[in-house]
Amino acid sequence: MRLYLFEHCSICFRVRMAAALKRLHLQETVVLEDDSATMMDLVGKRVIPIMVRDDGVPMLESMDMVAHIESIGDPVLTGPQRPEITAWADSVVPKSVPLTWPRYPLLGLPEFGTVAARDHYLVRKREKLGDFVELRAKTREQIDALMPDLEQLDRLIESPMAVNGKLSLDDIRVLPLLRSAAVVKGLSFPNKVRDYFETMMNRIGYQPLPAI
Secondary structure: EEEEEEOOOOHHHHHHHHHHHHHHEEEEEEOOOOOOOHHHHHOOOOOOOOOOOOOEEEEEOOHHHHHHHHHHOOOOOOOOOOOOHHHHHHHHHHHHHHHHOOHHHOOOOOHHHOHHHHHHEEEEEEEHOOOOHHHOHHHHHHHHHHHHHHHHHHHHHOEOOOOOOOOOOHHHHHHHHHHHHHHOOOOOOOOHHHHHHHHHHHHHHOOOOOOO
């Protein structure tokens, strides 16, 4: 299987995480941010991630990719799911985006490997969020807005090894969002969130992205 991805993409990381938990080899291709042609050639539209299965069939939805990976061999995501975790994940995204999006192009990631690719990202995201310099200047305010959500998650986590005590799709929802949030220098996770993040990242063999 081959996964076309952006290194900073939390949705892409869901798929990478699922494969790592299964100890399955996933061929990865990082696409330049402005390389819409590759995406169009594969699936007819600009979208990331794209996973091409071993039978050559491309897949578009990250959770469908996770389900396909989980169907190979013995399942590992067998634990319970809780609606409050899904609700948490849905609520935290709009608060984390103003913190994370303006930082990604500063991290030296391969999807921004050309000036054109970086500029393409900046133009697209600024249209949605506004000026990135101004947003980074509001970091403290944005962190303060996000902390209640992280403290809520701290109360919800049952084990450093799995958010619900046993690996489940809830871990696939939570860990990639924490990986994104961890790029914000000065953001400190509450104790149980930090232990969960560090334990899970070590378990799947990934290093956090740089913090800036």
